[in-house]
Amino acid sequence: MQQSYDVVVIGGGVVGSAIARELSRWRLRIAVLEKESDVCTQTSGRNTGMLHAGFLYKTGSLKAICAVEGNQEFDAVAQELDVPFKRTGKLIVGFTDEHRQRLEHFMARGEANGVKGLELIDRKRMDELEPSAGGNFAMWCPASGILDPFAYTIALAENAVRNGVEYFLNCAFLGEERQPDGTHLLRTEKGDFRTRWVVNSAGLHSAEVSARLGIPGYVIKPVKGEYFVLDKLAGQFARIPVYPAPNPDNTFDTHATPTVDGNVLIGPDSQLARDDQDYESTQAAMDGLIESGSRMFQHMEKSYFIRNFAGIRPKRVDPATGTVQDFVLETRDEAPGVVNLVGIESPGLTSALPLARRAVALIRAKEELVPNPGFDPRRKGIRRFIDMSDGEREAAIAANPDYGEIFCRCEQVTKAEILQAIHNPLGVHTVNGVKVRTRATMGRCQGGYCETRITEALQQELGLDCRDIELGPAGSWMFTGSVKGGGEA
Template sequence: MDKLYDVIIIGSGVVGNAIAREMSRYNLKIGVLEKELDVCNETSARNSGVLHAGFNNKPGTLMAKFCVEGNQGFDQVAKELGVPFKRCGKLVVGFSEEDKEKLIAMKEQGEKNGVKGLEIIGKDKIKEIEPNIDGEFAMWSKTTGILNPFLLTIALAENAAANGAEYYFGNEVIDIKRVDDIYNIKTEKDTYKTRWVVNAAGLYSDRVSKMLGIDDYTIHPCRGEYFILDEKVGSKLSLPAYPVPNPKEGGLGIHLTPTIDGNVFIGPSSEYIDERDDYSATQKIMDLLIKDGGRIFPHIRREDFIRNFAGIRPKLASKEEGGYHDFVIEMRDEAPNVL
């Protein structure tokens, strides 16, 4: 392809499309390369659909900064894009004194990050907010919300495309070379030329980094499995309900989340796997979801299960390390004009 782009974004998940939309506000020639045949086929499609408040993130990190900023500004984003969104709040439920100590620490961490409206509440208040949730006490987060991640990701892409960004699907990047200050990005279909490259490739971002000469990162795929409950259960749950998380696992625990469409999700589990595209559902994990989810939400019945699915987290923290690493947003000398 002879066309020269100012910027090519690799990856059209929610991050890649948000970047494409933001850059399309300017007079730039923008291309987006995606190995799948449409946007929102991997991580952005396979999650709980929760807009987090920002209390789970370590103060001072990019994760904390952008989670809080993103939450506070999302009403405007949803309005601009026409994306359904509900700021319903969330309960993080505990049962033991150890849980209570963790909730108090979580509240303090959230307040350091700038999260507003966090409150430790007792059993009576839990039942007042959501009668169908069980727990001895909880942290009540008023600013948490739920949204449809498919519609958000698609709306970002459509807005970027309407502003002139050009999308190329079924174009998996296989090689990148820089010649005379221009990047030649080779895919299975063509070669694309660009002055700047943005790596937003999610589960494959480490491989793209290596093509660009940055060898520091390894993505560790971590699978989470879900059950979807029938809409008739949706009336019994008005907001997300989470257990107190285990920081070592680096997940938020098996939780219950209502969807914008009226279903309920149970999940996700947290299991490191070898393959980045293994979306299998396993009987062992399905049984675990029922057991752990039923502790908080006792209205789980097998006849209400209508579907299961899995998502894969692109984690920089290995199984041995546990927990999270921060987001990586950087420019490096060994890869000029790359974000």
């Protein structure tokens, strides 16, 4: 079956979903093709969750411009989309004279980029801000903040859907055929899509998709970073993200970052990934994180470790030199009707909406768009029991008794929240889909208590057989049959 749209976005990560939301401000029929089972399973969800300030990037680069713009608007964005956010500030620490010189260089660059409030501080001032931080001195960046990358990506996507965008999950893009009338026929695993415009926001696969759309030549280097997740008991010692002085190549080594929910992330390291699915954790990397993380965070006790994970960054490199390049956001005469984004890595989370506005502007430069009078920028998230006062909890339970039944003890997630996650606007019906919308299974026991309750709720709410329930990716079945008795499920 062939479906027709005005714009099809390839890739439903944070940037693709931001673009979809910005497009929904106009009277357009819009589709998003996402090859995974949810919108935040790869780069958009596997990162530190930092709102970057913009001091690291070359003045005048798209990375610098969009990072500063995205940072300065994010308090209003977080309120509009109802996503958790804390403007914590950040310490970039140093130990040597060489580190001090680098910090002075990046403070000057940050000021040139428009970053506000940067200052070099001594150990006494560091102790006032974050006594658990390592280092002898630091650059203090009050503009930096922390957010939940899952919640933000999901919020953008849900708001886009509420404004008329259609999402197609588990729908990989296979190729494109230009039609005689100039439209694009996109081949996918779920049929064909005809569209006047196609936006490449495919992240790790952006260079490959770019070539299929008629713009070859880009090279993506997949760079893997591994992390430790520390228990909330460690979070009491971490109020502010602590980063080491940048390396000569403008990258950071392992840092310590509190999350908006009270955990601490230690990482990432940096290594070349084998491929786009190289998410396994290695003992060598874990040992290295413990050593390097201890220099940033003085409470690296193994009793706090509850999980580890890896992410992959799609770094665009010069094919001749291997040097990391700026973001690509373009249209080309040789590929009409294509908006092309390639190499969107850090600070992509911070830059998502600024990039989205610029992507839509490229379309508006080619044709007149009619505003959507019904566009609503606001989105309301799931109300969390753990964030309520005692009085609010009593009122919530009185209005909805499901708020009185705890499904996840570690994170105090109730049945009411689980049911809201199951019936989400995107139609995601996996255990991990519930996880990233509620934090159930993210606590100390990592799902030991609540995972069976979540799967039972999925069965009951959706009328599924237990063998139909998946952890996350297509084919990641939770059960193959009955656990007891050896009979049919």
